[in-house]
Amino acid sequence: MKNESVLEEIVIDLYRNKLFKIGEYRLTSGKISPYYIDLRILPSYYDIYSRIIDISISKLKPLKFDIVVGIESAGIIHASFIACRTRKPVGYVRKKPKQHGTRRLVEGIVTGKKVLVVDDVATTGGSLEHAVNAVRSEGGTVEKAFVFIDRQEGARERLRRLGVELVSLMNTWFIINVLVKHRIIDEQTYYMIKNYLDRETHG
Numbered sequence: 001m002k003n004e005s006v007l008e009e010i011v012i013d014l015y016r017n018k019l020f021k022i023g024e025y026r027l028t029s030g031k032i033s034p035y036y037i038d039l040r041i042l043p044s045y046y047d048i049y050s051r052i053i054d055i056s057i058s059k060l061k062p063l064k065f066d067i068v069v070g071i072e073s074a075g076i077i078h079a080s081f082i083a084c085r086t087r088k089p090v091g092y093v094r095k096k097p098k099q100h101g102t103r104r105l106v107e108g109i110v111t112g113k114k115v116l117v118v119d120d121v122a123t124t125g126g127s128l129e130h131a132v133n134a135v136r137s138e139g140g141t142v143e144k145a146f147v148f149i150d151r152q153e154g155a156r157e158r159l160r161r162l163g164v165e166l167v168s169l170m171n172t173w174f175i176i177n178v179l180v181k182h183r184i185i186d187e188q189t190y191y192m193i194k195n196y197l198d199r200e201t202h203g
């Protein structure tokens with residue numbers, strides 16, 4: 001099966017299992033969104049998760065990196081699976097430095113290493129930028145970041161300005177087109193999300 005049809009099936013499964021939710025949600029940036037992608041519970045659906053990890057591994061194959069670094073919290077588990085499958089070490093970046101003990105922001109040895117930063121979803125790219133800066137301040141190099149889903153709300157451009165390429169499996173545009181094509185969402189829902197996307201992408 002071609003990657004595109006594997007991804008289409010994954011999108012349908014994400015929707016059917018309520019990992020892609022329609023409704024009003026507040027995002028980490030404070031924005032209100034008409035949909036939400038909840039990939040924190042994705043590893044509980046091992047059948048879907050294993051297909052996502054398989055396709056991610058094939059997408060990441062050409063990339064060169066020494067260590068996979070996840071972003072607290074959703075990114076940590078995905079970074080761990082990717083690291084295990086690519087036989088690389090793994091670490092993570094905290095949202096804030098630990099307030100006691102080591103007071104670290106970055107957990108894992110990144111100094112002098114080529115780091116692949118991993119998260120589940122990119123929206124504004126604020127979380128990715130925080131991780132890239134944290135890794136760089138410890139002497140690591142970051143050229144690529146990987147997410148399963150790019151919500152197309154500025155992350156790609158924000159990372160480009162930092163000299164980092166955002167690699168993703170799919171984006172919101174792909175998702176809503178698959179869902180409307182298979183008549184899983186109606187046209188009203190499609191246009192509600194499309195209008196939000198147009199505003200957030202170009203506005």
Ligand SMILES: O=P(O)(O)OC[C@H]1O[C@H](OP(=O)(O)OP(=O)(O)O)[C@H](O)[C@@H]1O
Binds near residue numbers: 029071072073074119
């Ligand atoms: O591109 P951004 O605008 O930064 O948004 C994306 C971030 O938001 C979510 O994390 P959240 O802040 O909800 O934290 P969590 O993973 O700990 O639940 C998601 O897992 C990304 O890390």
Ligand SMILES: O=C(O)c1cc(=O)[nH]c(=O)[nH]1
Binds near residue numbers: 036037121151
């Ligand atoms: O921007 C966010 O906070 C965000 C959006 C989304 O769809 N899913 C998620 O986990 N976080």
